[in-house]
Amino acid sequence: MTKPSGAPRHVRLPLFVLVFAILTMVAPAAPLAGIARTAASTARALVATGTLDVAPYGDAVTLPSTVVRDGRRRATTALGAALALVPAEALAVATRTLDPQARIAHAAEAATAAALVSLVCVVFFGTLRADGLGARTALFFALALVFATPLVWYGRVPDGTALATLLLFVAARAARAVVSADVVGPADRRAALALGVSLGALVVVDPTLLLAALVLVAWCGLHRFDRLGATVAARVLVPLAAGLTIVAVHRWHVGAHPEPHGELLQGLDGLLLSTGKSLFLYAPIVMLAPPAIVTLWRTRRAEAQLVLAVAAAVLLAAAERPDWHGDPTWGPRRAVPLLPLALEAVALAWSTRAANRRTLLGVLTAVGIALQTPGIMISPSTYLSVVTDVRSATGAPAWFAEVPSECHFVPQFSPLLGHAWLLSHRVRGDHHFEVNPPYLLLLSNPPKLEHIWPKLFFDWFAIGWTPLPAIAWLAALAVAAAAAAWTLRRRLVLA
Amino acid sequence: MLRKALLPTLMVACALAGACSRAPSVRIEGHPVDGTRPTLWLLRCIADGFVAPVKTQWKLAVGVKPVGGNVPLDESTTIVQPPERMPAWAQCTVTGADGTSTHAVHSLTPIAIGAAPTTAKVGELLLVRGSGFGNEPNRGDGVWLVPPWGRALAADATCKRATWSDAAVSACVPAAARGRTWSVRVQSADTLAIAPKPLVVAP
Numbered sequence: 001m002t003k004p005s006g007a008p009r010h011v012r013l014p015l016f017v018l019v020f021a022i023l024t025m026v027a028p029a030a031p032l033a034g035i036a037r038t039a040a041s042t043a044r045a046l047v048a049t050g051t052l053d054v055a056p057y058g059d060a061v062t063l064p065s066t067v068v069r070d071g072r073r074r075a076t077t078a079l080g081a082a083l084a085l086v087p088a089e090a091l092a093v094a095t096r097t098l099d100p101q102a103r104i105a106h107a108a109e110a111a112t113a114a115a116l117v118s119l120v121c122v123v124f125f126g127t128l129r130a131d132g133l134g135a136r137t138a139l140f141f142a143l144a145l146v147f148a149t150p151l152v153w154y155g156r157v158p159d160g161t162a163l164a165t166l167l168l169f170v171a172a173r174a175a176r177a178v179v180s181a182d183v184v185g186p187a188d189r190r191a192a193l194a195l196g197v198s199l200g201a202l203v204v205v206d207p208t209l210l211l212a213a214l215v216l217v218a219w220c221g222l223h224r225f226d227r228l229g230a231t232v233a234a235r236v237l238v239p240l241a242a243g244l245t246i247v248a249v250h251r252w253h254v255g256a257h258p259e260p261h262g263e264l265l266q267g268l269d270g271l272l273l274s275t276g277k278s279l280f281l282y283a284p285i286v287m288l289a290p291p292a293i294v295t296l297w298r299t300r301r302a303e304a305q306l307v308l309a310v311a312a313a314v315l316l317a318a319a320e321r322p323d324w325h326g327d328p329t330w331g332p333r334r335a336v337p338l339l340p341l342a343l344e345a346v347a348l349a350w351s352t353r354a355a356n357r358r359t360l361l362g363v364l365t366a367v368g369i370a371l372q373t374p375g376i377m378i379s380p381s382t383y384l385s386v387v388t389d390v391r392s393a394t395g396a397p398a399w400f401a402e403v404p405s406e407c408h409f410v411p412q413f414s415p416l417l418g419h420a421w422l423l424s425h426r427v428r429g430d431h432h433f434e435v436n437p438p439y440l441l442l443l444s445n446p447p448k449l450e451h452i453w454p455k456l457f458f459d460w461f462a463i464g465w466t467p468l469p470a471i472a473w474l475a476a477l478a479v480a481a482a483a484a485a486w487t488l489r490r491r492l493v494l495a
Numbered sequence: 496m497l498r499k500a501l502l503p504t505l506m507v508a509c510a511l512a513g514a515c516s517r518a519p520s521v522r523i524e525g526h527p528v529d530g531t532r533p534t535l536w537l538l539r540c541i542a543d544g545f546v547a548p549v550k551t552q553w554k555l556a557v558g559v560k561p562v563g564g565n566v567p568l569d570e571s572t573t574i575v576q577p578p579e580r581m582p583a584w585a586q587c588t589v590t591g592a593d594g595t596s597t598h599a600v601h602s603l604t605p606i607a608i609g610a611a612p613t614t615a616k617v618g619e620l621l622l623v624r625g626s627g628f629g630n631e632p633n634r635g636d637g638v639w640l641v642p643p644w645g646r647a648l649a650a651d652a653t654c655k656r657a658t659w660s661d662a663a664v665s666a667c668v669p670a671a672a673r674g675r676t677w678s679v680r681v682q683s684a685d686t687l688a689i690a691p692k693p694l695v696v697a698p
Contacts, residue, residue: 059687
């Protein structure tokens with residue numbers, strides 16, 4: 001097993017700047033919704049009042065995962081995501097009078113998510129290089145991870161998914177370093193501390209990932225049991241226990257109710273096979289992961305075990321939740337943290353394959369990029385409200401009322417189709433939504449939906465800005481991206 | 496060593512997952528169903544800490560109709576249609592196998608404060624008018640005085656003339672509220688309404 005090391009220093013910065021600039025250029029216009037709004041409101045409450053009280057910013061519907069206790073509404077989760085947003089919200093509070101429409105605040109929130117996904121990209125690139133892949137192959141997979149999977153959407157919306165993805169991947173990388181260390185030394189202890197800190201932070205960011213954290217600890221224990229020192233074990237377990245304590249104290253403080261349980265099989269079906277949320281549909285390149293893991297099992301069995309065990313832990317914990325879908329978001333939010341691990345397996349197994357297999361990789365990457373485009377250009381909240389309007393227009397308003405996520409199991413309501421359909425109407429300026437909608441097979445007399453036109457805007461921040469600042473900001477980002485791309489190319493060629 | 500350390504970690508995880516036993520409690524999560532005319536409400540009765548199997552029974556205010564005709568009112572989730580322009584509520588009673596029984600009430604009108612005093616003295620009755628407060632308070636419900644920084648105070652609901660109805664709630668200003676400015680809030684069944692203006696309590 002190759003001992004993981006960082007990306008070459010001279011490549012990290014231009015790669016980070018390139019991805020960050022591109023993601024910031026496609027930052028959203030739609031206001032935050034769902035858990036992202038809860039996290040941002042918590043961060044704003046921390047900055048403005050020093051409390052976790054989000055009552056002034058919304059109610060139970062607009063701020064999911066919140067509870068009321070002692071006259072205050074507080075989030076039961078997303079604490080890590082909120083802490084990551086504190087700088088952005090501090091900027092928002094400081095510029096409130098200067099920027100009444102909160103454009104700077106919105107840009108800062110999006111930039112936080114972009115920075116985190118850019119970090120994921122840099123760490124992923126470094127890991128692939130340490131795995132022995134060539135610079136160009138590693139760069140291809142690193143960019144595919146960001147732009148050919150739903151991760152690109154989470155690089156625009158700061159809901160904690162990007163942070164969880166980063167921490168889980170860093171933890172997995174550190175776990176491999178701990179296991180591969182031959183002797184106990186300073187580097188080994190550093191790796192153990194990195195594992196512990198990333199796992200502790202991971203459970204604070206998303207307590208659902210506790211099972212994955214425990215699986216990583218168990219994997220380390222299993223593969224290093226015979227030479228496990230107390231120092232290394234303490235460096236792993238103490239930060240993890242600290243993270244768990246923070247979660248427990250936070251939940252006790254806010255008066256969180258016990259987590260509800262959903263239907264495990266429905267969740268697994270939804271995350272893996274459904275037409276509305278399948279990981280394989282939203283990130284087609286991940287279809288190559290199962291055969292890649294089979295190959296990996298023969299050559300690097302311990303790493304294959306790690307990927308399988310962590311994937312099972314993430315998927316089971318997510319599927320067991322009633323909100324396994326994580327809406328309103330693009331793609332299977334709760335399965336997104338798996339993407340780097342799955343794609344690393346693909347990279348390891350497929351980079352040495354024949355040219356025709358590499359063509360398949362290229363095609364799946366291109367399809368992945370094409371699929372993300374409508375997801376970025378139309379807000380998921382807009383499409384879900386259209387589904388609600390269609391449901392209401394059928395005359396059976398209680399349809400899906402109990403479990404709105406059931407629409408993800410109806411192919412005609414898949415957001416992949418729905419977003420593309422709405423985008424085509426927006427591009428053509430076509431108001432006739434009753435003509436050939438994707439759900440025509442289900443409704444012989446589709447509703448006109450004329451009232452959705454004002455809600456149907458391109459989800460791009462520049463639409464809402466006045467032209468001059470928007471052009472200046474976009475030009476600055478484009479120059480930064482071009483300079484980073486040029487530097488990256490030059491340094492990779494020289495390398 | 497690792498095996499020893501894993502045990503406490505797993506125990507904390509179990510505690511976090513809610514595996515520890517709790518006192519029996521019931522709450523209702525309710526919200527209007529998007530896009531429905533007339534508005535329908537989705538209600539979920541969530542019980543915790545009862546000895547299984549549990550029995551659930553809904554009781555609806557006059558004029559509230561369950562959607563779907565003569566559907567049994569003994570499932571944990573139900574959809575109802577409240578009457579228009581009339582306060583309404585739903586009550587869920589849960590009984591455990593050992594006979595323990597508790598209930599919770601949820602208003603079927605969105606909670607809002609219409610009027611609340613902006614000045615008061617300690618001990619004075621605080622009358623808050625609005626809608627959606629429910630016909631009776633659940634555990635933890637009441638009028639709350641929340642400062643910009645620091646601990647929130649519950650207004651005294653045990654004082655003389657303190658009342659609770661769907662459209663008005665009254666309670667007395669506690670002594671600890673003296674000389675400060677507070678946000679007045681009404682908490683009812685996991686929902687919260689905030690008074691538009693703050694309350695200044697005289698020194």
